[in-house]
Amino acid sequence: MKITDIKFAKLKVPLITPFKTALRTVSDIEDVVVIIETNSGELGYGSAPATPIITGDTHKSIVAAINTAIKPIIVGEHIEDMNHIIHLVQSAIINNYSAKAAVEIAIYDLWGKLHQKPLYQLLGGGKPKLTTDITISVDNIEKMVADSMLAIDNGFDVLKIKIGKNINQDIERVKTIYQEVNNRALIRLDANQGWTAKQTVYACHQLEKAGVKLELIEQPVKADDFAGMKYVTERVLTPIMADESAFSPKQVIELIQHNAADIINIKLMKTGGISNAIKIADIAKIYNVECMIGCMLEGSIGVAAASHLAVAKANVITKIDLDGPALGQYNPVVGGVCFENANITLGAGAGLGIEKIDGLMALTD
Numbered sequence: 001m002k003i004t005d006i007k008f009a010k011l012k013v014p015l016i017t018p019f020k021t022a023l024r025t026v027s028d029i030e031d032v033v034v035i036i037e038t039n040s041g042e043l044g045y046g047s048a049p050a051t052p053i054i055t056g057d058t059h060k061s062i063v064a065a066i067n068t069a070i071k072p073i074i075v076g077e078h079i080e081d082m083n084h085i086i087h088l089v090q091s092a093i094i095n096n097y098s099a100k101a102a103v104e105i106a107i108y109d110l111w112g113k114l115h116q117k118p119l120y121q122l123l124g125g126g127k128p129k130l131t132t133d134i135t136i137s138v139d140n141i142e143k144m145v146a147d148s149m150l151a152i153d154n155g156f157d158v159l160k161i162k163i164g165k166n167i168n169q170d171i172e173r174v175k176t177i178y179q180e181v182n183n184r185a186l187i188r189l190d191a192n193q194g195w196t197a198k199q200t201v202y203a204c205h206q207l208e209k210a211g212v213k214l215e216l217i218e219q220p221v222k223a224d225d226f227a228g229m230k231y232v233t234e235r236v237l238t239p240i241m242a243d244e245s246a247f248s249p250k251q252v253i254e255l256i257q258h259n260a261a262d263i264i265n266i267k268l269m270k271t272g273g274i275s276n277a278i279k280i281a282d283i284a285k286i287y288n289v290e291c292m293i294g295c296m297l298e299g300s301i302g303v304a305a306a307s308h309l310a311v312a313k314a315n316v317i318t319k320i321d322l323d324g325p326a327l328g329q330y331n332p333v334v335g336g337v338c339f340e341n342a343n344i345t346l347g348a349g350a351g352l353g354i355e356k357i358d359g360l361m362a363l364t365d
């Protein structure tokens with residue numbers, strides 16, 4: 001199965017509720033779709049969202065990196081030479097993780113098609129079902145409580161609460177939500193780099209004193225504040241998870257060895273695809289550190305790939321934060337992984353199992 005060309009499209013799905021974090025507000029899921037063509041007629045699908053302030057990637061930069069650096073060296077390669085192609089993709093250009101991720105996802109999709117197996121089975125197998133949490137956007141307390149109640153009514157039993165705007169308001173938000181949720185759901189916090197290390201320790205102590213029990217706090221301090229991550233992790237009982245601080249396998253080794261995180265959040269858009277995500281899961285397992293599998297605000301092609309990885313690495317990826325597709329008003333991808341509220345079910349189709357994608361648009365900008 002030889003790679004003959006790479007084409008692009010855009011996929012846009014309106015959100016049910018605008019997505020608000022400490023860093024941004026968004027109203028649509030918008031992905032660049034990468035379609036790898038082969039001489040056998042099989043198509044490999046990958047996708048990536050623009051996340052300029054997280055990974056530094058925009059739709060334009062993703063397409064440019066693939067067209068100028070990655071495509072010229074992988075066209076003509078055979079999917080049978082999987083490791084070689086992955087090496088070419090990863091060494092074609094530095095950074096540009098989302099571009100590499102979108103291409104790798106499509107390559108792994110083709111690898112599954114070549115071997116006629118769902119991707120998770122080729123990655124080691126597992127039970128093809130996952131249960132995801134749901135993100136509650138940062139907003140006024142009443143809105144956050146209402147969104148939390150609605151999520152619980154819809155069957156979610158883990159809520160990921162976005163905070164990180166203002167430390168004292170954040171503490172009040174969390175106390176109120178915790179009280180209203182009243183043990184009907186587990187609560188994770190994602191501060192999205194919005195606090196300082198000392199504020200995080202202060203917030204944890206205030207919340208502990210108020211009897212609030214949290215499953216974890218995600219990325220309280222700035223991505224490059226390694227010392228801050230370490231400071232917090234060593235001083236609070238609540239588990240601290242690294243998200244924006246953990247892109248590469250090497251960063252994960254450093255975080256774990258220096259006790260700067262208790263949990264690692266793996267996202268394909270940070271690792272540059274599936275190959276490095278596998279390495280991170282294996283590294284974490286060596287140290288008995290649990291992982292979360294997360295996603296950006298992105299649609300069901302990239303999140304399907306993350307789901308396959310999570311199923312195959314379920315012995316270390318114990319926390320699932322793949323609510324991207326469920327936040328959209330509809331799923332334009334037919335076949336493959338079914339996203340229904342908290343339930344993610346992987347199909348038996350080869351690769352990612354995608355049969356067709358409705359609403360693909362030409363890339364205009």
Ligand code: MG
Pocket residue numbers: 190192218219243244
């Ligand atoms: Mg996060």
